[in-house]
Amino acid sequence: MTDSRVIIDRRPITVVFISRTYRFFLLLLLGFAFYAFVSAPPWAGLSPEGYKAVGAFFLCLILWVTQLIPLAITGLLAVAIVPLLGIMPAKQAFSYFGNDAVFFILGAFILSAAILKTGLSTRLALLFLKGGVRSPRQLIWRILVSSAFLSCLMPEHAVAAFFLPIILEMARALEYEPFGGSYGRTLFLAMAWGCIIGGVVTFLGGGRAPLALGILKELTDQDIGFLDWMKTTVVLAVPMLGVAFVVLTFYFRIDVESVEGINRALEARRKKLGMTSWGEKWVLLILLLAVYFWMFHGLKAGLANIAIAAVVILFTFKVVSWKDVEEYVNWGIILMYGGAICLGRAMDSSGLIEWIAQKFLHYPEIIATHLGNWFGIGVPATYVLFVLLSLVALFLTEMMSNSAVVAVLLPVAIGLAHSYQLDPRLMAYVVALPAGLAFLLPISTPAVALAYSSGYLRIKDILIPGLMMNIIAWLLLVLVMKFWWPYLGMRY
Amino acid sequence: MTETFRPIPEGDYFKNPGYLKLDLMLNGVRVDPSLFQKSLILKEYRLSPSLCGNLDLILPEETHVSVPYQEEFTIHSPYKLRGLHGKYTLSGREHSAVVKIVPHPSFYDERVNSAVRIGDVAQCHGGYVSLALGGHRYLQSHLNGSSGALSTAPATGRLVLSVDEVIGLLDRIRKETAIDVITLSAWSAKGEDGGILQIEPYIRAIKASFNVLLLVEVHLPNVRSMIDQTYAMGADSVCYHLGNLCSHGDQPPAPGRSTEQELHLLRHAVSIFPPGSILSHITMGSRPFAEVIEDIGLLTGIKVLPILTVEGLEVVRQKGLTTAQLAPLFGYVYNAAKRAKITMNWFSRLAPFVAPIEGRFFSGDSPKLKLALLNFYQSRFLGGSISAGLSNLRRKLRVREVKK
Numbered sequence: 001m002t003d004s005r006v007i008i009d010r011r012p013i014t015v016v017f018i019s020r021t022y023r024f025f026l027l028l029l030l031g032f033a034f035y036a037f038v039s040a041p042p043w044a045g046l047s048p049e050g051y052k053a054v055g056a057f058f059l060c061l062i063l064w065v066t067q068l069i070p071l072a073i074t075g076l077l078a079v080a081i082v083p084l085l086g087i088m089p090a091k092q093a094f095s096y097f098g099n100d101a102v103f104f105i106l107g108a109f110i111l112s113a114a115i116l117k118t119g120l121s122t123r124l125a126l127l128f129l130k131g132g133v134r135s136p137r138q139l140i141w142r143i144l145v146s147s148a149f150l151s152c153l154m155p156e157h158a159v160a161a162f163f164l165p166i167i168l169e170m171a172r173a174l175e176y177e178p179f180g181g182s183y184g185r186t187l188f189l190a191m192a193w194g195c196i197i198g199g200v201v202t203f204l205g206g207g208r209a210p211l212a213l214g215i216l217k218e219l220t221d222q223d224i225g226f227l228d229w230m231k232t233t234v235v236l237a238v239p240m241l242g243v244a245f246v247v248l249t250f251y252f253r254i255d256v257e258s259v260e261g262i263n264r265a266l267e268a269r270r271k272k273l274g275m276t277s278w279g280e281k282w283v284l285l286i287l288l289l290a291v292y293f294w295m296f297h298g299l300k301a302g303l304a305n306i307a308i309a310a311v312v313i314l315f316t317f318k319v320v321s322w323k324d325v326e327e328y329v330n331w332g333i334i335l336m337y338g339g340a341i342c343l344g345r346a347m348d349s350s351g352l353i354e355w356i357a358q359k360f361l362h363y364p365e366i367i368a369t370h371l372g373n374w375f376g377i378g379v380p381a382t383y384v385l386f387v388l389l390s391l392v393a394l395f396l397t398e399m400m401s402n403s404a405v406v407a408v409l410l411p412v413a414i415g416l417a418h419s420y421q422l423d424p425r426l427m428a429y430v431v432a433l434p435a436g437l438a439f440l441l442p443i444s445t446p447a448v449a450l451a452y453s454s455g456y457l458r459i460k461d462i463l464i465p466g467l468m469m470n471i472i473a474w475l476l477l478v479l480v481m482k483f484w485w486p487y488l489g490m491r492y
Numbered sequence: 493m494t495e496t497f498r499p500i501p502e503g504d505y506f507k508n509p510g511y512l513k514l515d516l517m518l519n520g521v522r523v524d525p526s527l528f529q530k531s532l533i534l535k536e537y538r539l540s541p542s543l544c545g546n547l548d549l550i551l552p553e554e555t556h557v558s559v560p561y562q563e564e565f566t567i568h569s570p571y572k573l574r575g576l577h578g579k580y581t582l583s584g585r586e587h588s589a590v591v592k593i594v595p596h597p598s599f600y601d602e603r604v605n606s607a608v609r610i611g612d613v614a615q616c617h618g619g620y621v622s623l624a625l626g627g628h629r630y631l632q633s634h635l636n637g638s639s640g641a642l643s644t645a646p647a648t649g650r651l652v653l654s655v656d657e658v659i660g661l662l663d664r665i666r667k668e669t670a671i672d673v674i675t676l677s678a679w680s681a682k683g684e685d686g687g688i689l690q691i692e693p694y695i696r697a698i699k700a701s702f703n704v705l706l707l708v709e710v711h712l713p714n715v716r717s718m719i720d721q722t723y724a725m726g727a728d729s730v731c732y733h734l735g736n737l738c739s740h741g742d743q744p745p746a747p748g749r750s751t752e753q754e755l756h757l758l759r760h761a762v763s764i765f766p767p768g769s770i771l772s773h774i775t776m777g778s779r780p781f782a783e784v785i786e787d788i789g790l791l792t793g794i795k796v797l798p799i800l801t802v803e804g805l806e807v808v809r810q811k812g813l814t815t816a817q818l819a820p821l822f823g824y825v826y827n828a829a830k831r832a833k834i835t836m837n838w839f840s841r842l843a844p845f846v847a848p849i850e851g852r853f854f855s856g857d858s859p860k861l862k863l864a865l866l867n868f869y870q871s872r873f874l875g876g877s878i879s880a881g882l883s884n885l886r887r888k889l890r891v892r893e894v895k896k
Contacts, residue, residue: 005717006724008764009890020889 023068034059049350052085060343064404071401072332075339082346097338100304101214106334107307108204112154113328114320118279121162124150126270132263136254140186144194144241151198151205157446160195164450167191173265174256185461186252188451193244195447200436201233207333207403212432215344215410220424226294232429235484236476243472251465282319286310340407353415361419382420382492386430386481389413394434394474398444405435422492439469506587509555510853515815516559520566524574548594548617548843556618556843594618597668604661617843619672625653655697677709686713688722699726703880712757719761724891728883729769729838755794762795768835774798777807792828797848819854826851837866
């Protein structure tokens with residue numbers, strides 16, 4: 001009782017009962033609905049396995065959106081329910097946990113655990129702010145760039161987690177109280193937006209890209225190189241940083257004249273860090289080597305193999321302990337990935353993806369025709385398909401986990417790519433990129449949630465500029481697809 | 493006060509179990525000596541007179557009463573208990589009624605440990621078990637008829653039983669009689685917690701081991717968080733020793749605390765505990781009835797259920813108080829609680845006290861639906877378990893422990 005306190009919910013007991021038990025009743029209802037669905041005869045043109053895969057797909061979709069149970073448990077459920085419904089044998093279903101992407105993300109998590117544990121993360125963040133910040137605007141830019149850069153090297157939520165105390169210190173140096181100052185709010189959002197933008201650049205910024213890669217590999221046996229991915233994403237991320245800077249400085253009033261206080265606070269923090277330790281040096285070296293091999297030898301050597309090799313070297317030099325890894329690694333995400341890849345494969349092998357693709361095949365063509373007839377805009381149906389899919393992904397990612405969006409949307413997108421005889425790798429970009437660009441709500445992404453948790457931001461401070469960012473991000477993506485992709489040889 | 497009160501002539505008490513209960517509590521009963529020779533039950537009572545001076549009877553309409561029968565003043569009692577062919581008759585000056593005797597537990601003389609007999613720390617009144625961890629003297633003064641079945645006493649004892657011993661003791665009691673309600677009293681009120689932290693390990697252990705309702709008797713704590721903790725640790729109902737709220741004048745009810753602060757804390761307790769489960773003793777006897785009525789109004793106004801108690805039967809005798817004088821106060825409690833829509837289902841069949849719901853006998857009210865529900869919740873096989881189960885569920889839903 002000493003380190004905890006008691007909170008009594010004083011609302012009427014009926015309200016308390018409903019709020020505490022509705023999840024159970026919703027799950028029960030969902031269970032009955034699922035049973036009724038899979039017991040019914042299959043839809044015309046769809047095999048019994050495909051029909052059951054529809055049930056499994058919607059069950060997981062609803063659970064991933066509502067989070068009635070944790071994402072990871074839904075992932076496990078996906079692996080269990082596929083053999084239970086007879087869609088594929090259990091041995092095959094469980095084998096998807098052995099996918100390269102799962103081990104790549106595990107390796108990346110362990111690397112980021114080492115970066116956090118040794119304090120290299122904080123040192124790198126302070127390095128970007130070294131030399132004294134000259135103006136409030138410059139500080140916003142530096143925060144945006146530094147958090148974006150670091151999110152290229154490690155998961156964006158980890159960057160936000162270690163950046164948050166630094167931003168809090170800055171806000172205190174400016175003597176801001178929670179909700180107190182417009183400029184204080186800007187700093188928190190700059191950190192969150194920088195993480196989001198940087199997170200889409202490489203495979204290391206979050207789980208979406210590796211998961212997309214895993215599903216792509218499993219369904220089509222095709223791969224995307226680390227550098228190839230970056231070539232596509234950097235062109236989106238760099239202008240996004242500029243847009244973010246403009247939105248932040250125009251939407252929020254800069255109500256401070258000097259940032260001298262912040263400079264002093266950062267200097268004090270830098271001094272507190274002391275000299276660079278051997279552990280930090282080793283981690284930096286191993287990280288740089290890993291990034292080099294991922295960029296230039298990733299396709300040949302395998303991303304997962306390089307990640308595991310980097311982890312082995314970390315442990316060889318005892319830079320981190322297994323206990324640190326247990327503490328820092330998000331094991332739930334790894335479980336979720338195995339389930340998501342299994343579900344995607346089940347949808348494919350049961351013929352469901354092909355069936356959905358056939359059902360929705362004509363809509364992009366109809367829209368493209370209407371655009372031509374009504375507005376005189378001549379665009380191919382495949383481009384309309386990209387625009388629609390990216391819009392759906394952008395919309396879904398505001399409501400559910402970024403990775404869950406990839407899990408439910410990419411298999412369908414790959415099916416559509418087959419129908420349009422497109423390169424399926426394009427779909428990994430079309431779905432995974434917008435899935436990472438969630439600016440609108442605190443629940444959309446951990447970086448915004450952490451910024452909101454600081455207590456300095458009101459919900460409207462996130463909603464209005466976040467909506468602006470979402471719209472601009474989508475427009476930029478549409479432009480990148482139209483003009484940059486053909487330049488890289490990504491034909492459609 | 494008199495508008496909903498139903499006065500009854502002394503001779504008609506047998507027609508009204510409430511009046512009969514109150515009159516028996518004040519005057520006691522004379523027991524036919526032959527019963528001690530013939531009746532096994534009464535022999536058991538005679539075995540340990542020092543441990544339990546009262547005789548528990550069940551009057552008509554399932555009205556339980558704990559009646560003094562050994563004290564000197566009982567020789568003047570108009571009531572006499574006789575037994576014939578296994579039936580017991582309670583007779584007055586003109587009327588009589590068939591009553592039941594609650595068997596005296598056989599375990600009072602057994603020992604909990606080398607120093608303590610069960611009867612020193614526990615008293616059973618039907619399914620109602622009162623535990624006084626402070627030991628013999630507190631229990632005697634609290635529940636024993638010799639000092640007043642209606643009286644409260646300050647908790648001045650000290651701990652005599654360990655948690656394991658209390659659980660063992662309750663297990664022993666349960667072998668002989670079903671337990672519906674356990675009352676646990678703090679034996680000291682030092683500190684700002686009102687004594688609750690002393691009995692916390694006992695409360696947690698009892699709730700973990702038995703599916704029963706738990707009433708704790710403590711002093712009002714100084715901080716609201718202690719009230720929250722009292723609920724979280726497992727207390728289903730609390731009876732606060734407040735003493736007199738209105739009669740103090742310039743003197744606050746507790747050192748450093750005003751009446752308003754007390755009422756503020758009580759309001760918080762009411763918002764935490766289930767409706768009707770916050771009780772408070774209101775003492776009467778040595779102060780004017782107007783003050784008692786004012787206290788009743790104050791408490792029912794914030795939905796606290798008052799339990800009327802007298803400061804010992806000696807006071808009753810000295811003041812010459814009679815059933816006819818006290819009865820309107822009990823009726824007033826019932827009407828005030830009814831007006832304030834306070835649930836009176838909790839702990840309503842208690843032999844040592846006149847429960848607020850029993851005030852209906854004095855106001856002439858007969859809430860049939862309420863009584864049917866009450867009978868259900870107090871039925872031995874299902875109702876008791878449901879009451880305790882619902883109370884536990886309610887706690888599970890409402891309490892959250894968060895890290896500081």
